[in-house]
Amino acid sequence: MPNHDGGHYFLTVLAPIRVDLMVDKIPGRSRSHRHLLAQKLALLATGRQTARSPTDARMSKFAKNTLNHLARFAIIDGPPYNGRLPGDTLLGALRDINPLTPQPVDRLSVPYLLFAADIDAPGDGDAALRAYTDALWATMKDDLEVIFGHCAGFDGVDTAEKFHGYIRKCQVETTMPFNDYWPDKLPVGDATLPITPLKWTAILAACALAVWLLALVLNGVLTVFGVGEGVARSAARVVAWGTVIVPLLISYCWRLMRSIGGSCGAVRRRSRLRPGPTCPRCSSPFTCNSTSPALPSRRRGCRTPSCTRASAHSSRR
DSSP, X not given: OTTEETTEEEEEXXXXXXXXXXXXXXXXXXXXXXXXXXHHHHTSOOOOOSTTSOXXXXXXXXXXXXXXXXXXXXXXXSOOOOXXXXXXXXHHHHTTOOTTSOOOXXXXXXXXXXXXXXXXXXXXXXXXXXXXXXXXXHHHHHHHHHHHTTBXXXXXXXXXXXXXXXXXXXXXXXXXXXXXXXXXXXXXXOOOOOOHHHHHHHHHHHHHHHHHHHHHHHXXXXXXXXXXXXHHHHHHHHHHHHHHHHXXXXXXXXXXXXXXXXXXXXXOOOOOOOOSSOOTTSSSSEEEOSSOTTSOOOOSOOOOXXXXXXXXXXXXX
């Protein structure tokens, strides 16, 4: 499972942010959950990160959790726009395609709160995640209630068990984890690679290729000067045989390289696909809008009338 790799757990959470307005105490004023959440994240203590940090800097509450390697909050308003899809100008003109006509643009129905963390997980991945969420709830419960309180479906979460359940519902699979080290050394097994057959085959193929190229050049020169006897005929035969033998040798070398690469990667982990960010109010990967009319339905193919499909993408390095 890519979430758990090399003694580390790579947690990625996408929680949908509420889009209903919060009425202010001052008449006529209201605030959005996204705005208040951004203010809260900006005021989180960062602690003494470097030697030049202020001596009176507040310690980050994440530092109280000794399982942390890295923890990050971010607000995702939508996927980045990389411009129009490229196309051939001449073919577009022949097909009468207007380049000023807008193309479909991917959008999110609601903004999302990203929470990403790299933590120590020497044992089972699920047990490590539960231990981490319990430690988070014990060390920074007040901040978590404010932060995730602006997210859909967090109402009623008041215990460590419920907080773990909410994190699991909003979790997405980390498909590309990165390890800077392995706690128990890198399990490479036998480092000896069976390259002897490949070495001699590659030498033979290189020699055959060199002879074939030399014969090809010689045959071309002799043909230009009109020499058709003796050496010219031998060069022509070598060229003809090389056209068959050289591709066969190169193909055989390629097969040997693939077999060696397969033996090196014999130990592979099969990733179990998990759905995207799940709706905290239901068990499917949809954002529920049954109680909030501010969550518009923009995705087709959803068979659940009370839910709209949430399109979100997460990449970790």
